[in-house]
Amino acid sequence: MALLQISEPGQAQLKRRACGIDLGTTHSLVAVLRDGQAATLPGPDGRHRLLSVVHYGDGPATVGWAAAQGAVEDPDNTFFSIKRSMGRGVGDVDDAHDLVEDSTSGVPRFHTAAGPKTAVEISADILGALRARAEEELGGELDGAVITVPAYFDEAQRQATKDAARLAGLPVLRLINEPTAASIAYGLDQEDDRGLIAVFDLGGGTFDISILHLSRGVFEVRATGGDTELGGDDLDRILLDWVKEECGTEEVDRVWTRTILQAVRQAREELSEQDSARIDCGDGKMLTLTREELERRSAPLLGRTLQCCRRALSDAGVEAGDIQEVVMVGGVTRMPYLRREVSKFFSREVHTGIDPDRVVALGAAIQADALVGNAQDQDMLLLDVIPLSLGIEIMGELVERVIERNTTIPAHHAQEFTTFKDGQTALAVHVVQGERELVSDCRSLARFELRGIPPMTAGAARIRVEFQVDADGLLTVEATETVSGVRAGVSVKPSYGLEESEIEQMLRDSVEHAEEDVASRALNEQRVEADRVVQALRDALETDGHILSDDAERSRIETAARALIQARDETDADAIRAGIKALEEACEPFVERRMNRSIQQAMQGRRLEEFQEQD
Amino acid sequence: MAISLTEAAAGQIRAHLEKRGRGLGLRLGVKTTGCSGMAYVLEFADDLEEDDEVFEDKGVKVVISPKSLAYLDGTELDYGREGLNEGFRFTNPNEKARCGCGESFSI
Numbered sequence: 001m002a003l004l005q006i007s008e009p010g011q012a013q014l015k016r017r018a019c020g021i022d023l024g025t026t027h028s029l030v031a032v033l034r035d036g037q038a039a040t041l042p043g044p045d046g047r048h049r050l051l052s053v054v055h056y057g058d059g060p061a062t063v064g065w066a067a068a069q070g071a072v073e074d075p076d077n078t079f080f081s082i083k084r085s086m087g088r089g090v091g092d093v094d095d096a097h098d099l100v101e102d103s104t105s106g107v108p109r110f111h112t113a114a115g116p117k118t119a120v121e122i123s124a125d126i127l128g129a130l131r132a133r134a135e136e137e138l139g140g141e142l143d144g145a146v147i148t149v150p151a152y153f154d155e156a157q158r159q160a161t162k163d164a165a166r167l168a169g170l171p172v173l174r175l176i177n178e179p180t181a182a183s184i185a186y187g188l189d190q191e192d193d194r195g196l197i198a199v200f201d202l203g204g205g206t207f208d209i210s211i212l213h214l215s216r217g218v219f220e221v222r223a224t225g226g227d228t229e230l231g232g233d234d235l236d237r238i239l240l241d242w243v244k245e246e247c248g249t250e251e252v253d254r255v256w257t258r259t260i261l262q263a264v265r266q267a268r269e270e271l272s273e274q275d276s277a278r279i280d281c282g283d284g285k286m287l288t289l290t291r292e293e294l295e296r297r298s299a300p301l302l303g304r305t306l307q308c309c310r311r312a313l314s315d316a317g318v319e320a321g322d323i324q325e326v327v328m329v330g331g332v333t334r335m336p337y338l339r340r341e342v343s344k345f346f347s348r349e350v351h352t353g354i355d356p357d358r359v360v361a362l363g364a365a366i367q368a369d370a371l372v373g374n375a376q377d378q379d380m381l382l383l384d385v386i387p388l389s390l391g392i393e394i395m396g397e398l399v400e401r402v403i404e405r406n407t408t409i410p411a412h413h414a415q416e417f418t419t420f421k422d423g424q425t426a427l428a429v430h431v432v433q434g435e436r437e438l439v440s441d442c443r444s445l446a447r448f449e450l451r452g453i454p455p456m457t458a459g460a461a462r463i464r465v466e467f468q469v470d471a472d473g474l475l476t477v478e479a480t481e482t483v484s485g486v487r488a489g490v491s492v493k494p495s496y497g498l499e500e501s502e503i504e505q506m507l508r509d510s511v512e513h514a515e516e517d518v519a520s521r522a523l524n525e526q527r528v529e530a531d532r533v534v535q536a537l538r539d540a541l542e543t544d545g546h547i548l549s550d551d552a553e554r555s556r557i558e559t560a561a562r563a564l565i566q567a568r569d570e571t572d573a574d575a576i577r578a579g580i581k582a583l584e585e586a587c588e589p590f591v592e593r594r595m596n597r598s599i600q601q602a603m604q605g606r607r608l609e610e611f612q613e614q615d
Numbered sequence: 616m617a618i619s620l621t622e623a624a625a626g627q628i629r630a631h632l633e634k635r636g637r638g639l640g641l642r643l644g645v646k647t648t649g650c651s652g653m654a655y656v657l658e659f660a661d662d663l664e665e666d667d668e669v670f671e672d673k674g675v676k677v678v679i680s681p682k683s684l685a686y687l688d689g690t691e692l693d694y695g696r697e698g699l700n701e702g703f704r705f706t707n708p709n710e711k712a713r714c715g716c717g718e719s720f721s722i
Contacts, residue, residue, distance in 0.1 A: 003695070003701065003702025003703060003704060004655060004657045004702050004703045004704075004705075005657070005702050005703070006628070006631055006641065006657050006658060006659060006703070007656075007657060007658045007659075008658065008659060035702070
């Protein structure tokens with residue numbers, strides 16, 4: 001059972017429910033605090049990492065492994081790596097999917113079997129699945145959640161993430177940067193003054209290096225760098241080439257490629273623990289991959305990560321030796337070689353004690369728990385800073401900075417401007433982000449007009465422009481003409497994005513239909529599972545029916561299958577679940593015999609489960 | 616009607632009380648919460664309520680309200696370690712089921 005601590009009188013109140021979410025490009029995770037220890041939560045399939053894949057069909061969206069399986073038959077309705085499209089315009093989202101020809105709002109919408117979907121809505125489906133895990137674990141509705149985003153995410157991408165969370169019904173306390181979350185998981189924020197921290201994050205598809213500065217509990221992003229096309233998948237492709245060389249294979253089909261990619265990935269992971277690993281190349285051919293070979297082959301690729309580190313250090317204006325802590329994130333950082341190289345590069349021990357796949361989610365959970373008010377006798381209120389200065393365009397296409405970079409958030413600054421011409425009645429306010437002097441070198445965030453300024457001589461009007469950045473790093477800008485008393489405040493919507501009314505509508509819909517959605521989702525999930533089980537049984541009986549021990553066994557299985565098919569066509573999810581269980585029990589001896597046989601046959605040409613997920 | 620403490624638990628409580636510098640003893644209780652219905656409460660006791668029962672075991676006073684006592688009678692309080700965590704553990708003969716997170720129980 002849970003271990004308890006003694007509380008002060010009256011303080012032993014109910015813990016508020018909070019979770020941390022790592023919304024990743026390829027995988028996502030949710031973590032909560034249990035007895036003061038952060039832990040990630042598994043899904044119904046026992047896997048902690050949820051594949052960030054969504055599939056839209058007739059029923060509710062499917063998320064994760066089940067969705068990825070549909071990718072082969074139904075690629076048009078299956079969405080991978082949707083994070084890359086968050087907060088993006090029509091021009092720069094992935095072109096694998098058809099966009100709906102309606103760009104009135106400027107937000108790309110993908111055609112799906114379930115109607116047009118934005119990246120925000122697709123991400124919301126992933127977040128919804130994680131929310132369900134957390135609520136099941138904590139036994140009720142969440143009081144707060146912290147979601148992590150890459151340090152380099154701009155305003156639009158952050159706003160998109162926040163919208164997705166709202167749509168998924170998550171009460172977002174704050175978005176925090178992924179490297180910040182990893183540092184929190186290692187408790188670096190609890191030290192008095194830790195100085196510079198480098199967070200080295202090499203995942204399946206992307207590499208990020210972040211240089212953070214920590215002082216009095218405030219994390220400041222000094223520099224970010226990386227390579228969005230560098231990760232474990234690239235190592236696997238290098239190893240695939242090695243296998244081709246070794247086997248003398250030239251012509252390969254997709255199935256073989258996928259099987260080998262799976263096998264080399266497994267071998268690569270095994271080599272973090274042992275000195276050599278076996279790879280089955282089909283046709284009875286086995287290769288042995290040694291750790292030295294792996295290191296030799298991957299050295300050029302991994303060398304690129306260190307180049308990124310060098311660049312990030314120089315952007316931050318510091319030397320490798322100035323870094324006081326190095327945190328390793330992402331599955332590839334389990335490689336002893338990489339740990340050695342990074343450690344050598346920074347001339348210090350690197351932090352590897354926490355599972356690098358989960359460390360970000362764990363840190364987010366710790367932060368969520370503190371923000372929701374559960375943390376005791378510590379006033380950890382972690383602050384982030386504005387990564388890039390915010391300002392407005394002034395005459396001459398120049399930028400006037402209103403909030404300087406590295407200002408801690410929440411922040412509020414105001415500046416006065418005036419009119420340029422006699423009788424000028426309107427002022428265009430162009431909000432930009434960046435450190436450069438010219439507007440064209442900065443990122444444009446939003447534009448709006450302040451109208452209704454009474455005619456005055458140039459320079460007489462006083463226009464107060466207020467910038468407000470909330471705790472999530474989201475910006476609101478308001479302009480007011482103060483001399484005349486005419487108030488014409490305007491607030492800025494991020495220049496990507498859903499219209500507020502659309503978000504409201506979707507939120508209303510999701511609230512109105514919440515109960516139905518849950519019930520119909522459960523039913524649909526069970527139906528899909530029932531179909532899968534029945535189909536698998538049919539296939540098995542067709543190929544291996546002869547190994548049934550007798551007619552009694554056959555009839556037992558068939559009776560259970562018929563009962564399940566009947567339950568499947570009715571509307572009781574629990575009955576279907578029970579039917580599946582009954583059928584599985586009836587089949588058990590048969591399945592066992594079949595397994596034994598297939599293991600014997602494995603040497604003659606095996607069929608691997610296609611791209612099986614590793615967890 | 617009784618509540619008992621193990622040596623380890625009594626030692627911890629005495630140390631905690633000493634460090635805190637005040638308090639009569641320890642208050643045990645239950646509250647309705649969580650997924651299985653009830654959760655244990657463990658607090659320092661500074662004041663006695665009118666109906667409180669007070670037990671003394673191994674030099675530690677345990678204060679408990681009659682309502683809570685109905686659920687906790689016969690409970691033994693232990694102190695131990697699980698993995699990296701240390702803390703107090705209830706062994707309650709009245710307990711029937713517990714939720715997955717271990718924070719709540721039912722009777």
